[in-house]
Amino acid sequence: MSPIVVSLVGVVIIISITHLLFTRKKTSTYHGKLPPGSMGLPFLGETRQYFTPYSSFDIPPFVKQRRGLLIDIVRYGSIFKTSLVGTPLIISADAELNHIIFQQEGQAFESWYPTTFTQIFGPENLSTLKDIMYKYLKNMVLSLFGPESLKKMIFEVEDEVLTHLNQWCNKDTVELKDATAKMIFNLTAKKLISHDAESSSENLRENFDEIIKGLISFPLNIPGTAYHKCLQGRKKAMKMLRKLLQERKMKPRKLNEDFFDYVLEELSKEGTLLTEGIALDLMFVLLFASFETTSTTLTLAIKFLTDNPLVLQKLTEEHEIILKSRENVLDSRLSWKDYRSMTYTFMVINETLRLANIAPVISRKAIKDVSFKGYTIPAGWPVMVCPPAVHLDSSIYENPLEFNPSRWEGREVHGATKHFMAFGGGMRFCIGADFSKVQMAVFLHYLVTKYRWKPIKGGNTIRTPGLQFPDGFHACFATKSSSTN
Ligand code: HEM
Ligand SMILES: *[C@@H]1O[C@H](CO)[C@@H](O)[C@H](O)[C@H]1NC(C)=O
Numbered sequence: 001m002s003p004i005v006v007s008l009v010g011v012v013i014i015i016s017i018t019h020l021l022f023t024r025k026k027t028s029t030y031h032g033k034l035p036p037g038s039m040g041l042p043f044l045g046e047t048r049q050y051f052t053p054y055s056s057f058d059i060p061p062f063v064k065q066r067r068g069l070l071i072d073i074v075r076y077g078s079i080f081k082t083s084l085v086g087t088p089l090i091i092s093a094d095a096e097l098n099h100i101i102f103q104q105e106g107q108a109f110e111s112w113y114p115t116t117f118t119q120i121f122g123p124e125n126l127s128t129l130k131d132i133m134y135k136y137l138k139n140m141v142l143s144l145f146g147p148e149s150l151k152k153m154i155f156e157v158e159d160e161v162l163t164h165l166n167q168w169c170n171k172d173t174v175e176l177k178d179a180t181a182k183m184i185f186n187l188t189a190k191k192l193i194s195h196d197a198e199s200s201s202e203n204l205r206e207n208f209d210e211i212i213k214g215l216i217s218f219p220l221n222i223p224g225t226a227y228h229k230c231l232q233g234r235k236k237a238m239k240m241l242r243k244l245l246q247e248r249k250m251k252p253r254k255l256n257e258d259f260f261d262y263v264l265e266e267l268s269k270e271g272t273l274l275t276e277g278i279a280l281d282l283m284f285v286l287l288f289a290s291f292e293t294t295s296t297t298l299t300l301a302i303k304f305l306t307d308n309p310l311v312l313q314k315l316t317e318e319h320e321i322i323l324k325s326r327e328n329v330l331d332s333r334l335s336w337k338d339y340r341s342m343t344y345t346f347m348v349i350n351e352t353l354r355l356a357n358i359a360p361v362i363s364r365k366a367i368k369d370v371s372f373k374g375y376t377i378p379a380g381w382p383v384m385v386c387p388p389a390v391h392l393d394s395s396i397y398e399n400p401l402e403f404n405p406s407r408w409e410g411r412e413v414h415g416a417t418k419h420f421m422a423f424g425g426g427m428r429f430c431i432g433a434d435f436s437k438v439q440m441a442v443f444l445h446y447l448v449t450k451y452r453w454k455p456i457k458g459g460n461t462i463r464t465p466g467l468q469f470p471d472g473f474h475a476c477f478a479t480k481s482s483s484t485n
């Protein structure tokens with residue numbers, strides 16, 4: 001069977017299941033008119049078109065066509081309706097509406113996740129936990145990844161980064177997507193659950209790899225599909241986490257060192273709202289949210305630096321200045337002050353995130369009728385914010401497909417936040433943004449000051465619409481001091 005037939009059969013199966021699971025939405029009464037757009041085929045909607053892989057960094061062709069940036073194609077404008085996997089929804093490629101959506105969190109919009117996500121992230125999830133519960137968990141997470149903890153964490157990040165970079169030098173070739181994922185996962189897992197990848201026989205990360213491949217893919221749950229593997233991966237990962245939590249319960253520790261310690265302490269308190277189920281789901285979400293995002297961004301950053309020698313040179317200069325400013329160069333380590341001074345580095349990171357669009361969609365649901373530009377988003381309708389449509393808009397970023405970190409110079413002053421949503425926005429802004437920046441900046445510092453690398457093969461990307469490196473990105477590494485060039 002051709003892939004298309006398989007997908008169509010799959011969609012029909014999913015739709016029937018979805019219909020069994022979800023009682024139909026009551027036809028809500030609203031005044032005004034819906035945004036334009038096509039609902040596609042009955043039931044199937046435009047699912048297939050939406051999940052069609054594409055290889056450019058550009059705005060997804062699906063959105064680009066409907067928004068009307070291509071000649072000869074129907075144009076609906078920057079907000080339009082469609083139907084994906086049996087759900088009618090509205091897609092926003094509009095910077096202004098996106099901003100409103102983020103600002104009106106809890107008032108006009110609330111979080112909503114497609115069924116596929118719900119199945120992967122479990123019933124007791126962070127995303128839908130409301131009010132007190134949510135704040136309480138958020139505080140717990142922030143105590144681990146907030147500014148005070150990060151200051152103390154710089155040394156640990158340094159050690160981790162150097163260990164891995166040195167290992168890379170001893171190999172003929174390194175596949176960077178995998179190698180950075182290993183590095184980031186090791187550090188994150190250590191912080192969260194004191195999971196030591198080296199000494200643990202079971203590989204927790206492998207399960208996450210499967211999950212990622214299927215997360216933003218076509219949601220067809222039959223053996224062989226990415227989505228199926230993803231759900232299996234989730235099952236296995238949860239089993240391992242449950243086991244780790246049980247082990248820790250048997251051997252409690254004195255100090256609050258990792259997330260398990262916090263969880264166990266909370267669980268033992270009287271009247272606590274936390275349950276083991278919630279804690280495990282949260283752990284899963286955190287491990288998941290933290291390592292794939294950061295490692296994909298880093299891989300892409302290395303790719304961009306490889307392809308743009310002038311940027312690499314400028315970045316190297318910034319870090320060599322940091323080294324020179326040290327009084328005692330021999331036993332020097334990065335300080336928080338050094339970190340704060342990495343201006344150009346943060347531009348490189350912003351620029352990489354802008355083009356990477358790690359989150360191709362951010363979804364919400366209207367909780368009341370919302371009027372915008374003459375259209376109505378009816379209460380109950382999902383809205384998918386499309387960050388790439390803003391990040392790659394040529395009226396906001398000149399030559400949007402060009403990797404040009406210097407464009408960030410002075411942007412801050414011009415209220416750039418409306419035009420940059422790599423970490424989301426409003427109340428649900430990414431909790432790990434600073435943590436991931438510390439990791440990336442420290443990594444880049446050592447990468448450019450101590451090492452040289454040469455690309456060997458791979459490095460091309462596709463989007464499904466999640467960013468992937470289908471052939472990996474292979475390079476070889478050496479220390480700068482070692483001879484031969
Ligand atoms: C380059 C790295 C990262 C990117 C691009 C990224 C992106 C995002 C985005 C776009 C959101 C908003 C989702 C929404 O509004 O529905 C988000 C939320 C979140 N991120 Fe990240 N993230 C990154 C790293 C991390 C790390 C390292 C952690 C772990 C500490 C983390 C934990 C979270 C959590 C827990 C949320 C949910 C926050 C909430 O719902 O209030 N992220 N992230
Ligand atoms: C989160 O859990 C609630 C019930 O506990 C469920 O209704 C919702 O669909 C779940 N969402 C996700 C993203 O898992």
Ligand SMILES: *[C@@H]1O[C@H](CO)[C@@H](O)[C@H](O)[C@H]1NC(C)=O
Nearest residue numbers: 163164186187190196197198
């Ligand atoms: C991962 O972290 C552990 C514990 O801190 C460390 O001993 C190990 O060397 C790290 N693994 C790798 C591959 O560097």
Ligand SMILES: *[C@@H]1O[C@H](CO)[C@@H](O)[C@H](O)[C@H]1NC(C)=O
Nearest residue numbers: 346347350408412416417420
């Ligand atoms: C990166 O983007 C954020 C959000 O727009 C902005 O606040 C920050 O100043 C930018 N960083 C640099 C170095 O331009």
